Amino acid sequence: xxxxxxxxxxxxxxxxxxxxxxxxxxxxxxxxxxxxxxxxxxxxxxxxxxxxxxxxxxxxxxxxxxxxxxxxxxxxxxxxxxxxxxxxxxxxxxxxxxxxxxxxxxxxxxxxxxxxxxxxxxxxxxxxxxxxxxxxxxxxxxxxxxxxxxxxxxxxxxxxxxxxxxxxxxxxxxxxxxxxxxxxxxxxxxxxxxxxxxxxxxxxxxxxxxxxxxxxxxxxxxxxxxxxxxxxxxxxxxxxxxxxxxxxxxxxxxxxxxxxxxxxxxxxxxxxxxxxxxxxxxxxxxxxxxxxxxxxxxxxxxxxxxxxxxxxxxxxxxxxxxxxxxxxxxxxxxxxxxxxxxxxxxxxxxxxxxxxxxxxxxxxxxxxxxxxxxxxxxxxxxxxxxxxxxxxxxxxxxxxxxxxxxxxxxx
Amino acid sequence: xxxxxxxxxxxxxxxxxxxxxxxxxxxxxxxxxxxxxxxxxxxxxxxxxxxxxxxxxxxxxxxxxxxxxxxxxxxxxxxxxxxxxxxxxxxxxxxxxxxxxxxxxxxxxxxxxxxxxxxxxxxxxxxxxxxxxxxxxxxxxxxxxxxxxxxxxxxxxxxxxxxxxxxxxxxxxxxxxxxxxxxxxxxxxxxxxxxxxxxxxxxxxxxxxxxxxxxxxxxxxxxxxxxxxxxx
Numbered sequence: 020x021x022x023x024x025x026x027x028x029x030x031x032x033x034x035x036x037x038x039x040x041x042x043x044x045x046x047x048x049x050x051x052x053x054x055x056x057x058x059x060x061x062x063x064x065x066x067x068x069x070x071x072x073x074x075x076x077x078x079x080x081x082x083x084x085x086x087x088x089x090x091x092x093x094x095x096x097x098x099x100x101x102x103x104x105x106x107x108x109x110x111x112x113x114x115x116x117x118x119x120x121x122x123x124x125x126x127x128x129x130x131x132x133x134x135x136x137x138x139x140x141x142x143x144x145x146x147x148x149x150x151x152x153x154x155x156x157x158x159x160x161x162x163x164x165x166x167x168x169x170x171x172x173x174x175x176x177x178x179x180x181x182x183x184x185x186x187x188x189x190x191x192x193x194x195x196x197x198x199x200x201x202x203x204x205x206x207x208x209x210x211x212x213x214x215x216x217x218x219x220x221x222x223x224x225x226x227x228x229x230x231x232x233x234x235x236x237x238x239x240x241x242x243x244x245x246x247x248x249x250x251x252x253x254x255x256x257x258x259x260x261x262x263x264x265x266x267x268x269x270x271x272x273x274x275x276x277x278x279x280x281x282x283x284x285x286x287x288x289x290x291x292x293x294x295x296x297x298x299x300x301x302x303x304x305x306x307x308x309x310x311x312x313x314x315x316x317x318x319x320x321x322x323x324x325x326x327x328x329x330x331x332x333x334x335x336x337x338x339x340x341x342x343x344x345x346x347x348x349x350x351x352x353x354x355x356x357x358x359x360x361x362x363x364x365x366x367x368x369x370x371x372x373x374x375x376x377x378x379x380x381x382x383x384x385x386x387x388x389x390x391x392x393x394x395x396x397x398x399x400x401x402x403x404x405x406x407x408x409x410x411x412x413x414x415x416x417x418x419x420x421x422x423x424x425x426x427x428x429x430x
Numbered sequence: 431x432x433x434x435x436x437x438x439x440x441x442x443x444x445x446x447x448x449x450x451x452x453x454x455x456x457x458x459x460x461x462x463x464x465x466x467x468x469x470x471x472x473x474x475x476x477x478x479x480x481x482x483x484x485x486x487x488x489x490x491x492x493x494x495x496x497x498x499x500x501x502x503x504x505x506x507x508x509x510x511x512x513x514x515x516x517x518x519x520x521x522x523x524x525x526x527x528x529x530x531x532x533x534x535x536x537x538x539x540x541x542x543x544x545x546x547x548x549x550x551x552x553x554x555x556x557x558x559x560x561x562x563x564x565x566x567x568x569x570x571x572x573x574x575x576x577x578x579x580x581x582x583x584x585x586x587x588x589x590x591x592x593x594x595x596x597x598x599x600x601x602x603x604x605x606x607x608x609x610x611x612x613x614x615x616x617x618x619x620x621x622x623x624x625x626x627x628x629x630x631x632x633x634x635x636x637x638x639x640x641x642x643x644x645x646x647x648x649x650x651x652x653x654x655x656x657x658x659x660x661x662x
């Protein structure tokens with residue numbers, strides 16, 4: 020008996036027992052689909068996180084500090100950072116994200132900072148200085164950054180992110196136009212290129228104003244968020260450590276673990292990135308383990324059903340042996356049957372896994388187009404087929420070893 | 431001599447209290463072209479006899495020479511080859527594979543023999559025509575009467591043109607008319623040179639054979655030549 024014939028027989032036997040074959044496949048389908056989806060989702064999540072960090076830019080230290088005794092923290096942080104020199108610090112900007120409601124208008128179009136129904140239309144107003152672009156990884160598309168003079172004279176000017184620029188101006192150049200924020204006019208002096216990071220489109224919906232206009236827009240006039248851009252990764256760690264040490268010295272911790280006189284801390288996204296990577300790896304391992312177990316369960320299902328099949332078909336095996344089937348023909352028939360069932364189950368599982376990944380990408384990862392990794396798909400498929408062969412082996416060997424007369428007696 | 435068995439024993443649960451001697455020292459010779467009926471009551475050991483002769487079962491003790499080959503020393507694979515090429519089986523319960531149609535059932539031994547795709551369908555059809563079942567080639571066993579199923583089973587047994595055909599109660603589940611038809615096919619095959627071994631409990635059916643071997647309690651109690659042409 021040749022291989023082609025064996026395949027034909029296997030397909031035939033599967034087609035004749037559709038329900039049972041499908042139930043057998045179900046284990047593999049669910050196993051493979053869950054492996055594909057889990058791995059894809061974890062990979063997508065990591066990709067998004069990495070993209071977010073990329074977008075944030077490397078080598079940035081975020082500082083938060085608040086003094087309960089009314090000290091001018093902006094002055095203190097500026098003075099301290101100024102002592103560090105250009106080999107450690109490239110730029111420093113206040114980075115105050117305003118959360119009170121503001122209405123932005125231009126030419127009959129209106130947007131709000133509080134549009135919770137359509138987050139993609141929600142605008143973030145940030146108070147900063149001329150180093151905002153540098154410290155947030157933005158590149159100018161046209162016009163200019165805020166200038167030192169804008170701070171000094173509290174000019175009503177602004178720089179737009181590409182998202183809000185498109186919403187207000189479509190494809191025309193906004194430089195020289197005037198928008199209103201809560202009725203006050205602001206002259207657009209420049210706009211940033213899109214960071215175009217999938218899943219984080221709203222970062223382009225930013226309007227940057229000179230921090231000195233704080234008083235007119237922000238009820239709380241204190242400045243307590245900054246970003247420091249450093250030239251290298253080692254400088255970043257250094258600056259982060261120094262700033263944290265400085266703030267710890269300023270607000271010493273009492274015996275209850277509370278900072279006194281205010282609070283302050285400094286993060287660098289480099290350390291954050293490392294943590295994120297570690298936790299992502301952990302996550303991938305845990306998810307992979309769970310997925311592997313579900314595949315294994317599917318495989319055991321295959322083994323079960325193959326055993327039942329063999330018991331059910333003992334008489335058929337007897338007939339086949341009586342008319343001259345060799346042992347290896349019987350083994351081949353059952354092995355191929357198992358492999359084909361697993362193969363079909365694997366392919367269906369991959370299809371469902373791909374669909375599931377795309378759906379998960381759309382709803383869980385903010386519309387990310389999540390195609391499963393080809394290696395994972397191939398691996399899951401091969402694994403399911405190999406599983407079928409391994410688990411099909413035992414019952415096939417068992418069946419083929421029967422004496423024909425014993426097998427024929429079975430009913 | 432085509433078949434020669436010497437002191438064959440088939441013992442179940444040997445040495446225990448429940449020991450059963452299905453064959454208790456049987457010796458028999460069957461020549462090419464014979465039509466032998468092996469008769470006996472239920473439990474006489476005649477089915478065990480056929481299983482041993484048909485290489486479906488291995489005797490506990492004894493020698494079995496098939497066409498000069500010592501069968502008891504053959505490997506599983508060689509036994510499969512003998513069952514495929516040397517012997518055609520016809521069972522009481524037909525033993526057709528329910529999921530396959532008549533033609534596929536008849537093709538099966540040819541597949542195991544390794545006959546090419548193009549040839550085996552023709553040969554299977556030829557065998558079906560021989561038993562008058564060509565028009566039912568694509569019917570499943572469940573769509574056929576008992577007599578038709580048995581004719582398909584005969585077609586399967588003769589598809590590889592084996593020199594020996596063994597029939598175990600081939601008419602047991604059939605009415606007398608279809609039973610006679612099946613027997614006449616066997617007689618025709620014998621006329622054409624096949625060696626037929628017929629297992630039955632019915633002396634009337636055994637009378638169709640040329641020689642009658644009677645078994646009782648696992649032993650041969652008589653072995654006689656019969657007159658030809660007896661009619662049931």
